[in-house]
Amino acid sequence: MELTGLLAYLISFAIMAGIYAVFALGLNIHWGYTGLFNIGIAGFFCVGAYTSAMITTPQPTGVYAHYVHQLFGWHLPFVFGLMGAALMCGLLAFFIGLPTLKLGEDYLAIATLGIAESLRLIFNNEQWLANGPRGLMGLPQPLAHLIDARHYNYIYLVIVLAVMALIYFLIERSIRSPWGRVLRAIREDEVSASMSGKDVFAFKMQALIFGAMVMGVGGALYAHYSRSISPSVFTPLYGTFIIWVMLMAGGSGNNKGAVLGAFVMWGIWIGTQFLTDFLPYTVKSRAPYIRFLVIWILLEFILLYRPEGLLGEEKRVSKLIE
Amino acid sequence: MDILEVKNLVKRFGGLKAVNGCSLGVKAGTITGLIGPNGAGKTTLFNLITGHLKPDGGQVLFQGRDITGLPPHEIFHNKIYRTFQITREFSHMTVLENLMLMPEDQVGERVWNTWFRFNAIYVQEKAIKEKALEVLEFVGLRRLANEYAGELSGGQKKLLELARSMMADPDMVLLDEPGAGINPSLMQKLMAHIRQLCEEKNITFLLIEHDMNLVMNLCNPVIVLSEGKKLTEGTPEEVKTDKRVLEAYLGGQYR
Amino acid sequence: MVELIFYGIVLGSIISLGAIGLTLVYGIIRFANFAHGDFMTVGAYITLFLISIVMPWLGIPDTTFGPLSFGLRTLLAFPLAIGAVGGVAILLDRILYQKLRRSDSNLVIMAMASLGAAFILRMIVLILWGADSLFYRPGLLRPAVELPLNVKVRPDQILIMAVVCILIVSLHLFLKNSKIGKAMRATADNMELALVSGINTERVILWTWGIAGALAGAAGILYAIDVQVHPYMGWNFLIPIFAATILGSIGNVYGALIGGLVIGVVQQVSTAFLLPTYKLPVAFLMMILILFIRPKGIFGSK
Ligand SMILES: Nc1ncnc2c1ncn2[C@@H]1O[C@H](COP(=O)(O)OP(=O)(O)O)[C@@H](O)[C@H]1O
Ligand SMILES: [Mg+2]
Numbered sequence: 087m088e089l090t091g092l093l094a095y096l097i098s099f100a101i102m103a104g105i106y107a108v109f110a111l112g113l114n115i116h117w118g119y120t121g122l123f124n125i126g127i128a129g130f131f132c133v134g135a136y137t138s139a140m141i142t143t144p145q146p147t148g149v150y151a152h153y154v155h156q157l158f159g160w161h162l163p164f165v166f167g168l169m170g171a172a173l174m175c176g177l178l179a180f181f182i183g184l185p186t187l188k189l190g191e192d193y194l195a196i197a198t199l200g201i202a203e204s205l206r207l208i209f210n211n212e213q214w215l216a217n218g219p220r221g222l223m224g225l226p227q228p229l230a231h232l233i234d235a236r237h238y239n240y241i242y243l244v245i246v247l248a249v250m251a252l253i254y255f256l257i258e259r260s261i262r263s264p265w266g267r268v269l270r271a272i273r274e275d276e277v278s279a280s281m282s283g284k285d286v287f288a289f290k291m292q293a294l295i296f297g298a299m300v301m302g303v304g305g306a307l308y309a310h311y312s313r314s315i316s317p318s319v320f321t322p323l324y325g326t327f328i329i330w331v332m333l334m335a336g337g338s339g340n341n342k343g344a345v346l347g348a349f350v351m352w353g354i355w356i357g358t359q360f361l362t363d364f365l366p367y368t369v370k371s372r373a374p375y376i377r378f379l380v381i382w383i384l385l386e387f388i389l390l391y392r393p394e395g396l397l398g399e400e401k402r403v404s405k406l407i408e
Numbered sequence: 409m410d411i412l413e414v415k416n417l418v419k420r421f422g423g424l425k426a427v428n429g430c431s432l433g434v435k436a437g438t439i440t441g442l443i444g445p446n447g448a449g450k451t452t453l454f455n456l457i458t459g460h461l462k463p464d465g466g467q468v469l470f471q472g473r474d475i476t477g478l479p480p481h482e483i484f485h486n487k488i489y490r491t492f493q494i495t496r497e498f499s500h501m502t503v504l505e506n507l508m509l510m511p512e513d514q515v516g517e518r519v520w521n522t523w524f525r526f527n528a529i530y531v532q533e534k535a536i537k538e539k540a541l542e543v544l545e546f547v548g549l550r551r552l553a554n555e556y557a558g559e560l561s562g563g564q565k566k567l568l569e570l571a572r573s574m575m576a577d578p579d580m581v582l583l584d585e586p587g588a589g590i591n592p593s594l595m596q597k598l599m600a601h602i603r604q605l606c607e608e609k610n611i612t613f614l615l616i617e618h619d620m621n622l623v624m625n626l627c628n629p630v631i632v633l634s635e636g637k638k639l640t641e642g643t644p645e646e647v648k649t650d651k652r653v654l655e656a657y658l659g660g661q662y663r
Numbered sequence: 664m665v666e667l668i669f670y671g672i673v674l675g676s677i678i679s680l681g682a683i684g685l686t687l688v689y690g691i692i693r694f695a696n697f698a699h700g701d702f703m704t705v706g707a708y709i710t711l712f713l714i715s716i717v718m719p720w721l722g723i724p725d726t727t728f729g730p731l732s733f734g735l736r737t738l739l740a741f742p743l744a745i746g747a748v749g750g751v752a753i754l755l756d757r758i759l760y761q762k763l764r765r766s767d768s769n770l771v772i773m774a775m776a777s778l779g780a781a782f783i784l785r786m787i788v789l790i791l792w793g794a795d796s797l798f799y800r801p802g803l804l805r806p807a808v809e810l811p812l813n814v815k816v817r818p819d820q821i822l823i824m825a826v827v828c829i830l831i832v833s834l835h836l837f838l839k840n841s842k843i844g845k846a847m848r849a850t851a852d853n854m855e856l857a858l859v860s861g862i863n864t865e866r867v868i869l870w871t872w873g874i875a876g877a878l879a880g881a882a883g884i885l886y887a888i889d890v891q892v893h894p895y896m897g898w899n900f901l902i903p904i905f906a907a908t909i910l911g912s913i914g915n916v917y918g919a920l921i922g923g924l925v926i927g928v929v930q931q932v933s934t935a936f937l938l939p940t941y942k943l944p945v946a947f948l949m950m951i952l953i954l955f956i957r958p959k960g961i962f963g964s965k
Contacts, residue, residue, distance in 0.1 A: 123771050125697075125778065185954040191771050192695040193954065196905045200947035203902065207940055256523060263529055264508075264516035267501075271509050274498035281458060281496075283484030283512045283576070292519055322898075327782065330775070372790050379786040385779045389772060390762055402554060404505050406516075407533045 097239045099356060100349075104246040105307045107348035109329045111253055111341060112300030117330075118338035118399075119261055120293040121273035123191040126198030128325025129205050130175045130298050134305020135315045136209065137174040138167030139222045142310070155214050156222060164228035168249070168306045175302030176295045183294045187287055194294075202326065210317040221316025225309055246307055250345070253300055257341055260296075267404045269293050270339075323378060328355065331385045337395030339403075346396060355381070411436035411580055411612050412457070412488075417466035419452055419636075426452040428636030429466070434580075439606050439613040441627030441644075443620075445657055449636040450616045451493055454582050458490045459483040471579070485512060489573045490582035493616075495565040499558025503549060503568060506557045507540035508533075510575035540575060547571045547601060563590035570601055574609075581605075583615040587622050595619075599626050624648070632656065666814045667932050673820045673889065675927020676827040680882035681900055682907035682919035683834065684875030690851035690914025691871045694773040698755070698781035699879055699904060704897035706748040706880025707887035708788050713740035714799055730808070730818040732800055733888060745880040752876025753869055755780050781898070788894045797892040823885045830881060831920060834874070838916065843870050851914050902943055903930065906950035912960030921961070925949075 109127060116122040145151075145159035160166075182201060186193040210219050229241050260266055268289050271279040280286045309315050319325070328351065336347020358380060362373035369376075388395065410433035419427040427449045434440045442450055455461040457468050459480040468476045470486055478486075498506050514536070515521050516529035544550045547567045552560065557568060566586055573581045586602075587595050599622060605611050617623045623630060624644040632639040632647055634656040640647065647653055681703060688696045718736045719725070726734035759780060763773050807815040838844040846862045847870065883897060890896075907926045911918025926946050933945040953960065 121769075121771065123774065185951055185958075189954065189958055192774060193909075193958075195695065195697075195771075195774065196902070196909075197951065197954075200902050200944075200950065204944035204947050207944060211938055211940055259526075260519050260522040263522040264514040264533070265519050265522050267505060267509050268517055270501055270505075271498045274500055275496050277460065277480075278492070278496035278498065279509075280480040281460070281484065281490060282510055282572070283481045284509075284517075285479075285481045296519065323782070327778070330778075334775075372793060375786045375789040379783060379790065382779050382782045382786065386759060386776060386783070389768075389776050389779070390759070393768070393772065399500070401556070402502055402505070404508060404533075406530060407537060 103352040108304035110344035115297035123195040126202030129202030130301035132320035134171035134302030135309035138306030171302040171306035172299040179298030223314040337397035339399030343397035413469040441630040444633035487579040489578040491569040497557040563594040671928030671931030675924035679923025681904040684878040686919040700897035700901035702879035703883030706883035745877040748880030749873040749877035752872040903946040912962040
């Protein structure tokens, strides 16, 4: 009994860490390889989750229609949810990139941050869009009929890890190809890259869209795991910055580092929860802030003393031909 | 025939006219020197030709085509390559990767090809790597192929720039002070390479240089720029003895 | 409508104070300081600390001045608190940004570090005070006076604008006349040139942080007097501050002033048509529009 409880706990830990690993992989395309400063991951997280939710749930009927509003409900299988989430996020990234990618890095940062904050407010206030602050509930889970609901997480863990592995493979392929070489050149010196005949704007746009699509898939994976989503989930702390800490800790410019960072930091995050359980009752309500404070101080230490993270970038990245 | 033609080019920075109605031509197959006192507008002229800056007036023609104001990557596609006064290598990439980046329109530069046309990429990468290693052999950087470009010495970085230009198969190369800050023996090597490339591959060079020794040995003709305009042009001897040139340099390093 | 525009100017003058500091840091130290909003929060909370804990302990009476909602305590706390925020900004530079500068870090890494600093400051505020809204004078009625054109104004708001005017005029005089002010302008124009002409850039950077921090602190306190104290107040100002900075051209102090006023008025007027919570998206939309139409801002060259 003890053991199965622990196992169930580990499974749910691994699912969340795996989902965060997907986000970290997406961010690695942006920041690690291209130097795009996206600090609004929560925006893509949010759009991915809501898109998949609306694609896979039916439009509410009967009594429910009075209480639950959503823009559309297509009741399609999970896979379409994932693809729709990726497409919507890609589209959003395109429109964010259009005015900002020709300007300095800071502009993209402030634009992504602005989109993320604005989207959260819009989803919170517009009832017709996705049911306002109460959000959407009862999202379907793929292959749920195969197994008893109590053990469903085993299946979902396999799905998450499979999606993560596929994304990992796709990114590795393109990063180690000439495409990735151009991205890294842009990261190193944009002017020199354009003088070497590379259309910097086009490549940055591709990287921005690709990374955003990966984040969209992450959002969809989260939505169908938690089965209910509301705007309060997609805050800067949980939706954006914890992912940044994961990537910086694991090693930006290294996909293995991104995955490792996600698991390690999620472990630390969950671990500190156990520690704060020992705090006296009066300060307990503020325990999450203490945990976040620790994580942020950790980030500053990484930036100052180990900017390459646990696993730095490999020396030779373009190595299709070894 | 003039491979590069600059007509009445103007560039203002605020009130300062850095390039002030400059007109000049560069003959195909030559190594043309571009000299002039500090602040004459030589680097700015390079920036205008290669699309790094947009001119406020005038025209740039390359092989008869109007390339005025095109973005840098399109200028590159017209087969012009340029180097910078302060070298701009991709420091966290290896020397080899710095070179392999250069060839244009690689199959693997399209992201979907990296998933669906793996074999084509593989074959092309092999060829590019081969060529890159040859070029490195030529400039004598072969043994540093797998070092970070940022870790090379100043002179080696200049050689790397030259190597990169060779990977690009250009018709014309603009070099901004290739000899600045490198030791004499490396300088000899560099000069030999430039001459060899010009003769064997028929690449036209336009190079800015302060080292008069290098200019006088390597370049013919020499164009003198002063206050954003062409002052005169001629063989090294003619330029050396021109009174106006001496005046322009008065107080400069060359008397 | 006139009333909304007036409120917009009040809000805008607070945004301006933030934007001026941000634009100074941007122009002189050359990176986007994402902790700027949280400097505002810190200023507001330090004042709260002084007013509610230190001053009662010192026995300073809790008076109010005439029709204003505050008195001696706030008056004394204001300069102390803005000085303290300036100190916090300088401290952050010494323990964080200076090291990154010396190790030649990418400017984006510095911006990242400032984001981290923003969260650290905010988490400290949350740990000490919790997540609720607080007021300097809870439960105090704030009667409004009626001006012509049916404009109802609280005396506090007029005072806020007066304080902003005083701060901006003093900053103007400082930049124009003092030695360090001139050095700051020179550095903003051209860092390399300033270095070779013997300006001590580290000293300039120190002063820039001090001034930027103090202005942000002042903005936070004024907002707290006008509305409330809240841990996320500064963070919510970040987008408007950036919008104002970009609108006024990065590095341009007077541009930031005008940019702030424009953003404030547009935000406030938008509440006539939209939910008040949409003030932030409105500022964001303004910024995107600017980026499309005139990415270098109104005072930018081209
Ligand atoms: N980006 C720029 N902004 C403002 N002034 C510039 C810029 N680039 C060059 N200048 C000015 O233009 C003039 C010509 O500079 P440059 O072309 O670098 O000269 P050279 O390479 O011949 O030494 C100089 O006075 C220089 O200060
Ligand atoms: Mg020069």
